[in-house]
Amino acid sequence: MQVIIAAIGRDRAGPTRDLFEDYCQRTPWPIRLVEITPRSSGPAERRLREEADRLLQTVPPGAVLIALDEAGRQLDSAGLARRIARWQEEHGTLAFVIGGPDGLAKSVLDRANATIAFGRMTWPHRLVRVMLAEQIYRASTILSGHPYHRD
Numbered sequence: 001m002q003v004i005i006a007a008i009g010r011d012r013a014g015p016t017r018d019l020f021e022d023y024c025q026r027t028p029w030p031i032r033l034v035e036i037t038p039r040s041s042g043p044a045e046r047r048l049r050e051e052a053d054r055l056l057q058t059v060p061p062g063a064v065l066i067a068l069d070e071a072g073r074q075l076d077s078a079g080l081a082r083r084i085a086r087w088q089e090e091h092g093t094l095a096f097v098i099g100g101p102d103g104l105a106k107s108v109l110d111r112a113n114a115t116i117a118f119g120r121m122t123w124p125h126r127l128v129r130v131m132l133a134e135q136i137y138r139a140s141t142i143l144s145g146h147p148y149h150r151d
Contacts, residue, residue: 001088003027003136006034006058008051008100009125016126023133028140031133034058044102052105055097063093064113067104068128072115081139083114098128 011017024031036054038047059065064087075083087094097108109115118131141148 001029002093003029003031004034004058004060004063004093004095005031005098005129005132006036006055006095007098007125007129008036008038008055010035010037011126011129016130019130020133023130023137027133027137028144029136031136033129038100047100048102048105049107051100051102052107055099055104055108056111059095059097059111060093062091063095064091065108065111066094066096067109067112067115068096068098068118068132069104069109069115070117070120070122072117074117074119077135077138078142080116080135081142084136084139085143087113096132098125098132100125 011020020033024033036051036058039050041047084094097104097112099105099108118128123131138148140146
């Protein structure tokens with residue numbers, strides 16, 4: 001299985017980037033981060049449309065698209081692991097997308113196979129990347145019976 005994380009914005013070197021990379025290296029599935037720098041500083045509607053186009057271009061045909069959005073479904077770690085196992089069997093490639101400060105365009109949410117939330121709070125995008133990488137790693141440990149999940 002391959003995992004793509006497409007995110008608006010860049011994360012500079014530092015603790016969050018290091019932690020993100022640590023979880024990615026622990027995960028048995030290759031994780032590719034695609035950082036998309038916003039091109040315009042114009043109206044939010046235009047930015048969202050441009051960001052949506054660029055995010056959707058990162059999703060290979062046949063991949064499962066999972067949108068991270070505060071209005072998405074809240075799952076526990078075991079529930080996410082079960083979904084990942086099913087998606088892995090059915091599709092092989094998972095593409096998680098993280099929007100910018102304005103969120104995700106309706107076109108991305110409409111295209112998504114699933115929309116999930118890390119709670120109703122607003123999180124800094126750099127932390128969302130770390131939380132997502134950790135949950136992907138945790139899912140791999142749940143599916144393999146590794147004790148990490150019980151720590």
